[in-house]
Amino acid sequence: MALPPASHSMQGAPNTAILLAAGLGKRMRPLTATRPKPLVEVRGQAIIDHVLDHVRAGGIRRVVINVHYLADALEAHIRRHTPDLDVAISDERGQLLETGGGVVKALPLLGDRPFFAINTDNIWVDGPIDTLRLLANRWDDATMDALLLVVPLARATAHGGRGDFHMDALGHLRRREPRRVAPFVYTGVQLVSPRLFADAPEGAFSTGMLWDRxxxxxxxxxxxxxxxxxxxxxxxxxxxxxDMLKDG
Incomplete structure (x- = not known):
């Protein structure tokens, strides 16, 4: 699907990612009774470690991770498993801030260039091009504030929703209409500009309201x-x- 040509106004490829790891993991109970959801294992490896492997493959070396639920366990795991990365913790022990509020709190750690924001409750296998590099290659700083990785609803494994977005030939997104089905599902992986968070509200809120803007x-x-x-x-x-990882 065609997108505008990449802009040269962004100095180099994105080099920072925030991993959103502060959620309570209620849907993952009882596995999250004693551990945070990012530490639930898939094929013997914590979900967050699968994500960190993609971060490394994408050439990212600066990583911010937000923590809230069972934060001590998550921080200890991160320290053991990321000696090769420059990791900063955004501490939300005092208040869970949701996706949007969590990023806003972490903005001082993320710099002034576009950065990846990645949920830690999804697993993916790269296609012909590394997924994070695909996003970086498509980024156009002159025209974009958010670039979301989406997957066709028909290929959204273990996802029970009706889709999230429609997309036109240039890649512009629009929301699914109520009581309808949309062809694309948000994967939990996005590349965003700090501009997206300009004039954001204080406290807890979803990134979705900034997408709508x-x-x-x-x-x-x-x-x-x-x-x-x-x-x-x-x-x-x-x-x-x-099963997907085994086949992939």
Whole structure:
């Protein structure tokens, strides 16, 4: 699907990612009774470690990770498993801030260039091009505030929804209409500009409200994931994800 040519106004490829790891993991109970959801294992490896492997493959070396639920266990795991990365912790022990509020709190750690924001409850297998490099190659700083990785609804493994977005030939996104089906599902992986968070509200809120503002301005785009993807939100999804990884 065609997108505008890449802009040269962004100095170099994105080099920072925030991993959103602060959630309570309620849908993953009882596995999250004693551990945070990012430490639930898929094929013998914590979900967050699968994500960190992709971060490394994408050439990212600066990583911010937000923590809230069972934060001590998550921080200890991160220290053991990321000696090769420059990791900063954004501490939300005092208040869970949701996706949007969590990024806003972490902005001082993320710099002034576009950065990846990645949920830690999904597993993916890259297509012909490394997924994070695909997003970076498609980024156009002149026209975009958000570039979301989406997957066709028909290929959204273990995902029970009706889709999230429609996308036109240039990659512009628009929301699914109520009581309808949309052809694309958000994967939990996005490349965003700090501009997206300008004048954001204080406290806890979803990034979705900022997407809506960017959609209205014509500055929210999507790119289709070329590989495999699985929504690992419940215990039932774990064997499905493991099968996908085995085949992938």
């Amino acid at each position: 960017a959609i209205a301005a014509g500055r929210a785009y999507g790119v289709v994931h070329q590989g495999l993807w699985c929504d690992v939100g419940t215990p039932a999804a774990i064997p499905i994800a493991e």
